[in-house]
Amino acid sequence: MKRLHRSITFRITLRSLLASLVLSFFGSISAQEPVRIAFIDPLSGTFASIGTSGLKQLQYAADELFNSKGGILGGRMIEIVPLDNKQSPTDTQIQFRRAVSEGLRIIFQGNSSAVANTLNSTISRHNRRNPGQEILQINYSAVDPILTNEQCSFWHFRFDAHAVMKLNVLTDYIAMNPEIKKIYIIGQDYSFGQVVSDTSIELLREKRPDIEIVGNEFHPIGQVKDFTPYVTKIVSSDADAVITGNFGADMVSLARSIIDSGLDIPIYTFYAAYDGITATLGADGVDKIYLVHNDAGNPLPSEERLAYTRNFKRLNPNNDMTQFRITNALQMLVQAMEASQSTDPYDIALALEDMRFTNMSGEELWMRGEDHQIIQPLHISVHTDQNIVVDADNSGFGLYRDFSVPGDETVVDHSCRMRRPRR
């Protein structure tokens, strides 16, 4: 009895030993070191909802497109490391150094051009001082033209159209409307607001010299309690349309004041959707709010895209797929890694340059090698509740595509003289 018992024990031990040996062998293959990507954006504070929403979209893209399908580069998983910068340039520095210290080499960042600018110069300095430990900046949202012009960097890639490209499309759209004769421009008093103002005036003068700019107003950012006094000026100027680069609460308050005053004119915007804005504008904003952006919106261009968005919504009922460019960016990044069979920023950067990519919506994307600016179709959508398949803020309202421009028509010149690292 005792012997039998012993032999069973022995067998069991032997078997488990074998099993663990086998497991550890295969395990070492499947548990390869993950490819770690830092996500530096606001996850706490006033802007937390935008950053968190971006993080969910990036995480979803990584899980849905790659991790659930066996990973990348022969079985490595993508791990997203969220780092909270509270949308502050100073905290971005701290999180950047944390990323360096944890060996993260690729950084996703999008919110606030001020943050993107400081991160860009920090990364350039860091890469110059620490050869062999370079960092790559994937900018999925910051639209300050300077990042792919005067301050362009080999280590920075932008996956959104910059402000001038968007304005180019927007002014095309405005120029097509013969009823618009007078335009009022109002914006927050900072670099993006200035770019919107200067560029629209310049482009409109070119495209429609008959349009009169009846107002060009700046207000301090986040300081205005009540926009009605500004709206009074808009009304008395007899404007047929308003252009604004406002975002957040400044955007909502401005639009609400314009609508409340009974003024029935279109408002051309950049950031007047999602994150509570669509729900707050609701029925009042229908057919008044126009938005220029890079996402095709409703109707969704492909079945695949619809299924992808629906699945995201199922997993995150309180979030919307607001920035599809995050998915574009991750897919192109992975394609660059696969092409170069490397996770080194230098190799990835070379593979990304002049990459052409067809995204899930069936759109052609091109990462221009000279300035690292993505060239993609741009769209103008209108805030409505008609024919909305995928709404925003669970409000029944959403964006409906009204006008599209193929990528090659959105190209604008650049002044980038890129300093390429020698290897």
Add this chain to the structure above:
Amino acid sequence: MGKFAAWVGYLIVLLGLPQLFDSVLAITIFNQMAIAIVFALSYNMLLGQGGMLSFGHAVYFGLGGFMAVHALIMIEFETVYFSITLIPLVGGLIGLIAAVFVGSFSTHKAGTVFAMISLGIGELVAASSLIFVSFFGGEAGVSADRTFGPPFFGVEFFQDVEIYYLSAGWVFVSTVFMYLFTQTPAGRMANAVRDNPERAEFIGYSARRVRFISFCTSGFFAGVAGGLFALNYEFITEENLNAVTSGRVLLMAYIGGLGYFIGPIIGAVVLTLMNSLLSNYTELWMLYLGMMFVLTVLFLPRGFAGFIMMHQTAWLRGKLSSLFLPYLITGTPAIMFGGSILAAIEMLHHEGEPFGFLFLTLDSGNTLHWLALAAVGAASYFACRRSLGQLNVAWEEANRMDNPTEGGPG
């Protein structure tokens, strides 16, 4: 002798930290602390020693920092030629000039009038920083490169750790000078004017003049901190002179303890750690910071330093150890109670998804978790309440003045 030992210890800690923790992140945090310490100490000079509550102290920090970055740019373009080790001095001088200007009219009165002027000036400067783009660079700020200019004994400051040693030197020197200031007649009179301006006037000191001197000195050191910021981060933006930064330095000084010289140092260290570490574990860290601040004001009016100094009598009488057990008995349930409150907050925040809390996994969808939490919370609350009496007795015992026959010098 004890004081001298304390200063040597301070220097050793400052210089030794990077030897113990040498990761990039650790150095970053130490650099932040260095900046925060000088800034918070300079703030304490106003509020703690001078009784002037300022809601706009970031103005001097920020202006100093901006000028320091511009000085770095000038060095880069060879407009001027000096070692970047002197950059904090540039910041300090600008802070001083700004403080002389503002102080000339704001130090007439302390109290609410001073607080309101500082608020107004703070808002005005913050607003102008966005309007005057050529100097302040708009919301993206201005940036520079510190590696130009003559090397300092062969060091070119490519790495953060080199900047840390430079900062540590400046921190030490600044701390010494700020401490010495408290020992000068001007520093002593600042305390007198804080406590009773009328009497101070009676003995022949102009309260306004005393406040003005404190204010300017404080502005100078805030500017030095701004210069250190410029060296460390190589850029500066408008957020470094707006109300948020002003509020943060107030938090640091207050949580650390206003009345004590060492208080702001403690506050700077604690807040820097919270800012850079806690934010990685929870998105709600700002809420916790707010709770901690309000609780500190309510229950520890003299801050952390005040709490530590409360034990001075017991320590001098050698009875500190008798407090250990009562503290443990009351403290353990108190911490558990706090922990269950935090767990409840986190559970509300992570609605519908399980999340890790310390070593547990909590799920707000699980009623059992809620019940367990409520039970732990209630039990620890009552345990804490019950043992509070014993702690009080032990405290009285440890601090009781003895009969002359028993006690030492007391």
Add this chain to the structure above:
Amino acid sequence: MLEVFVFSTLNGLVTGLLLFMLASGLTLIFSMMGVLNFAHASFYMLGAYFAYSISLKLGFWAGLLVAPILVGTFGALVERYALRRVHAHGHVAELVFTFGLAFLIEEAVQFFWGADTKNYQSPDLLDFPLFTLFGQEFSAYRGFMITISVGIFLALYYVLTRSRIGIIIQAAITHPHTVASLGHNVPLIFMAVFGVGTGLAGVAGVIAGPVLTTFPGMAVVLGSIVFVIVVIGGLGSLGGAFVASLMIGLLQSYAIASNLGMPDLLNWLGLEFSRDHPLNDLWTLTLPQIAPVLPFLLLVLVLIFRPTGLAGKREE
């Protein structure tokens, strides 16, 4: 030009009266306790958020009724259990406490309601233009805002000067010990005044929420301006606060409406600077651009030249 003037005046009145609703409570609390309540605008924000949550279930009017009471009760509790405790440590500690409270309330609002703007709508009943002048509508809701604010001013004025309670309060401000000796419960009066003051801020929040957008930053935007008003009006003076509120409201409104700026001044002086001038930012400055920070300029000027404010008696 006339239309701009008329509407700017109306806008200024609406803003000014709204500011007064906040300033009246703040100045009342200041005259009682001698402390400026930094968290006052946070109570205003709480009013808006409470009313928003109530309006989802029971509609706007229920919110208008209940939310201020909730806010006032919360304010009274804060006074009873926190502020009174801190009072022992002096005015600076009190000011610092309310500063911390403002910070905490903002974070708590983000915790409970999220950081997004909230879809808090004005009632359908008032969703029509009151009148149309020069092609611009003046909504009935704004008319309603003016009515409520003026009503509150009159009621407050009546209570404070004509009623028995008002006389006791006035006496408690100047002679708390005498009032206490006469058998009145002074701490209770303090608590009630704090509750009513914060409740008034709550009312302001309820009616301003739909127009000025309900979001976690709404307290910060308004908070320091209310401070400015109370200081300019003269700490503790209700009449001064009223005048200062209207003044600030109109000042901002007119500044935005005007198109004046440095270029006009330079033209008038016959000067001209090139665009490359180092102070170009200064030479192109316009009044609308700096309108929202004008109150702070006024604040500093008033404090330098007349620290007691317009109608202030009390100086600290």
